[in-house]
Amino acid sequence: ARSNTAMGHVLLALLSREGLSESDWEDVEDTLLASDLGVEATTELVNALRTQVKIEGTTDPEVVRSWLRTDLLRLVDPTMDRRIAASRTENHPAVILVVGVNGTGKTTSVGKLGRVLVAEDKDILFGAADTFRAAAADQLSTWGERVGVPTVRSQLEGADPASVAYEAVKAGIDLESDVVIIDTAGRLHTKRGLMDELGKIKRVVEKLAPVGEVLLVLDATTGQNGMRQAEEFAKEVAITGIVLTKLDGTAKGGIVVNVQRKLGVPVKLIGLGEGPDDLAPFDPEAFVDAIVGRAS
Amino acid sequence: MFNSLSDRLALTFKNLKRKGTVTESDLNATIRDIRMALLDADVALPVVKEFTGAVRERGLGAEVHQALNPAQQIVKIVNEELVSILGGQTRRITLAKTPPTVIMLAGLQGSGKTTFAGKLGRWLADQGHTPLLVAADLQRPNAVTQLEVVGQRAGVAVFAPERGNVFGHDAALESGEGTRSFGDPVDVAVDGVEDARRKGHDVVIIDTAGRLAVDVNLMRQAHDIRLETNAHEVLFVIDAMIGQAAVETAKAFADGVGITGSVLTKLDGDARGGAALSVATVTGQPIMFASTGEGVKDIELFHPDRMASRILDMGDVLTLIEQA
Ligand SMILES: Nc1nc2c(ncn2[C@@H]2O[C@H](COP(=O)(O)OP(=O)(O)OP(=O)(O)O)[C@@H](O)[C@H]2O)c(=O)[nH]1
Numbered sequence: 001a002r003s004n005t006a007m008g009h010v011l012l013a014l015l016s017r018e019g020l021s022e023s024d025w026e027d028v029e030d031t032l033l034a035s036d037l038g039v040e041a042t043t044e045l046v047n048a049l050r051t052q053v054k055i056e057g058t059t060d061p062e063v064v065r066s067w068l069r070t071d072l073l074r075l076v077d078p079t080m081d082r083r084i085a086a087s088r089t090e091n092h093p094a095v096i097l098v099v100g101v102n103g104t105g106k107t108t109s110v111g112k113l114g115r116v117l118v119a120e121d122k123d124i125l126f127g128a129a130d131t132f133r134a135a136a137a138d139q140l141s142t143w144g145e146r147v148g149v150p151t152v153r154s155q156l157e158g159a160d161p162a163s164v165a166y167e168a169v170k171a172g173i174d175l176e177s178d179v180v181i182i183d184t185a186g187r188l189h190t191k192r193g194l195m196d197e198l199g200k201i202k203r204v205v206e207k208l209a210p211v212g213e214v215l216l217v218l219d220a221t222t223g224q225n226g227m228r229q230a231e232e233f234a235k236e237v238a239i240t241g242i243v244l245t246k247l248d249g250t251a252k253g254g255i256v257v258n259v260q261r262k263l264g265v266p267v268k269l270i271g272l273g274e275g276p277d278d279l280a281p282f283d284p285e286a287f288v289d290a291i292v293g294r295a296s
Numbered sequence: 297m298f299n300s301l302s303d304r305l306a307l308t309f310k311n312l313k314r315k316g317t318v319t320e321s322d323l324n325a326t327i328r329d330i331r332m333a334l335l336d337a338d339v340a341l342p343v344v345k346e347f348t349g350a351v352r353e354r355g356l357g358a359e360v361h362q363a364l365n366p367a368q369q370i371v372k373i374v375n376e377e378l379v380s381i382l383g384g385q386t387r388r389i390t391l392a393k394t395p396p397t398v399i400m401l402a403g404l405q406g407s408g409k410t411t412f413a414g415k416l417g418r419w420l421a422d423q424g425h426t427p428l429l430v431a432a433d434l435q436r437p438n439a440v441t442q443l444e445v446v447g448q449r450a451g452v453a454v455f456a457p458e459r460g461n462v463f464g465h466d467a468a469l470e471s472g473e474g475t476r477s478f479g480d481p482v483d484v485a486v487d488g489v490e491d492a493r494r495k496g497h498d499v500v501i502i503d504t505a506g507r508l509a510v511d512v513n514l515m516r517q518a519h520d521i522r523l524e525t526n527a528h529e530v531l532f533v534i535d536a537m538i539g540q541a542a543v544e545t546a547k548a549f550a551d552g553v554g555i556t557g558s559v560l561t562k563l564d565g566d567a568r569g570g571a572a573l574s575v576a577t578v579t580g581q582p583i584m585f586a587s588t589g590e591g592v593k594d595i596e597l598f599h600p601d602r603m604a605s606r607i608l609d610m611g612d613v614l615t616l617i618e619q620a
């Protein structure tokens with residue numbers, strides 16, 4: 001809402017003048033930077049807008065806003081396929097692997113996604129492949145109890161995460177589940193050993209069933225480091241979608257614009273809180289409106 | 297993507313001649329480079345502006361040191377300013393005259409509070425203290441169990457009278473409420489301090505639930521915990537990977553709860569950690585600890601000079617200056 005007013009302010013100022021002053025342009029730039037879009041994407045967008053304003057010679061704030069909105073929306077690309085692969089194929093359940101750095105909201109997102117799929121009358125299993133973080137499996141089981149999904153876990157602390165994931169998918173096959181969602185431990189993308197471990201989890205599971213969906217959970221408050229995270233996880237496990245969490249706060253999550261355009265991986269879901277129902281499909285228009293303000 | 301600041305500055309340096317004083321155009325070119333680098337490092341925009349403003353003021357017309365050219369002179373000023381903001385008031389935990397010393401941890405969801413509670417407990421225990429961890433997060437699923445395990449790994453006692461959010465307590469809720477406590481976190485915190493007093497623990501570390509800057513109710517709850525326990529230290533725990541949200545978040549916690557210092561977590565990654573500058577500027581309180589891993593021993597005192605060179609690649613830049 002803040003950028004909304006800031007932007008409205010800037011663009012209204014346009015009316016009273018011949019053109020945009022340098023400080024007006026700086027305000028436009030600030031609006032984008034403040035959303036964590038980064039210097040590169042911001043500079044590109046603002047330069048394109050400046051050129052367009054010059055060529056068309058407009059001073060109508062609504063027109064300028066709509067151009068910026070269009071440009072940004074093009075970057076976010078509403079045509080991308082954002083569906084979640086969650087249907088049984090042949091003889092195995094759909095397998096969804098959930099990955100990301102520490103504390104972004106993986107376990108919570110697994111819980112919420114379970115809730116969504118249960119509501120679609122699907123049979124779901126959770127796999128607690130975070131055997132490292134204190135009480136991680138308990139946290140996931142609690143989520144399972146919250147949303148009515150059984151959790152496959154190891155009784156052993158520090159068990160091999162790949163074998164827990166394997167057991168979960170095996171159980172999913174035996175029980176003829178529709179979907180198995182595997183929660184993994186948070187790991188920084190810079191830690192070679194932990195990234196290797198993640199690769200192994202995926203390979204071991206794929207002995208039983210293809211992993212149709214690898215969701216990278218990104219925290220909307222994350223700044224430019226989010227790009228590095230996405231690059232490394234994409235390299236290791238070929239991510240197929242992004243879950244952008246904690247959008248209920250003030251952060252806009254602008255870094256995903258770069259992730260989408262550089263890696264071609266779409267944002268599929270957004271997290272809007274800590275409750276079971278706080279997960280929604282990603283809506284490109286709403287995302288862009290939150291950054292540049294809604295047309296009045 | 298972008299060249300590092302060192303590369304950019306090296307170019308700027310080349311184009312500048314040796315002069316007696318720093319001119320406005322020298323300043324503008326260098327400040328543009330620095331502004332970009334600060335933004336790439338996730339320093340929040342208002343802080344970038346304040347910072348480059350201060351550098352401009354100090355830099356304009358400054359006498360150029362014999363061995364330096366104007367751009368280098370500006371970099372030197374930048375580095376000094378960075379270190380002075382980051383390390384302006386470095387200090388240790390203040391221990392209460394009459395124990396127990398009460399330390400409360402607060403911050404956004406997932407920033408690393410619970411993990412840090414264990415580390416700080418262990419760190420204090422290693423110095424001969426007898427800390428008690430208090431489980432006052434009753435809303436995140438199994439937060440209490442998590443703190444118990446963390447305490448066990450750290451070899452530190454845990455006070456946990458409530459189980460919090462377990463067994464899908466709220467499964468039946470159609471509304472799917474999220475931020476709801478099962479038990480009263482304020483009571484648990486107060487009882488924890490009383491328990492420490494009774495059992496002779498000299499430090500109490502209160503783990504609280506993660507909360508958003510915009511969540512008025514939860515901010516008030518954190519404020520109440522602080523007041524009711526007479527907390528001596530309120531440490532704001534913040535993830536080094538955070539971007540532009542750092543300023544608003546730090547402000548909300550400083551104003552809403554009142555903080556006495558900060559902890560920067562996940563510094564073992566490759567985030568540049570510009571948030572350090574944002575938080576130090578906005579709160580005016582020192583950053584006291586760096587959290588550098590998931591283990592109980594991954595805790596360090598915060599080093600302003602290291603952080604300054606991390607944010608701006610200053611190590612390289614300063615070497616450049618020395619080579620001049
Ligand atoms: N406000 C808000 N909080 C969230 C959201 N998603 C997760 N959280 C909270 O963020 C914190 C971390 O969430 P987890 O699901 O434990 O994160 P994780 O990625 O599994 O963490 P690790 O397994 O430790 O790496 C918890 O307090 C969650 O309740 C969201 O969309 N909005």
Ligand SMILES: Nc1nc2c(ncn2[C@@H]2O[C@H](COP(=O)(O)OP(=O)(O)OP(=O)(O)O)[C@@H](O)[C@H]2O)c(=O)[nH]1
Nearest residue numbers: 102103405406407408409410411506562587588589
């Ligand atoms: N790599 C790394 N991971 C960390 C660090 N500190 C915490 N973590 C991890 O970050 C995740 C979240 O940590 P928690 O301690 O649960 O965070 P929290 O602030 O208590 O989270 P909530 O209670 O849900 O708000 C866990 O996976 C921790 O292991 C750190 O310094 N480095």
Ligand SMILES: [Mg+2]
Nearest residue numbers: 106107130136
């Ligand atoms: Mg987790």
Ligand SMILES: [Mg+2]
Nearest residue numbers: 409410433439
């Ligand atoms: Mg916690």
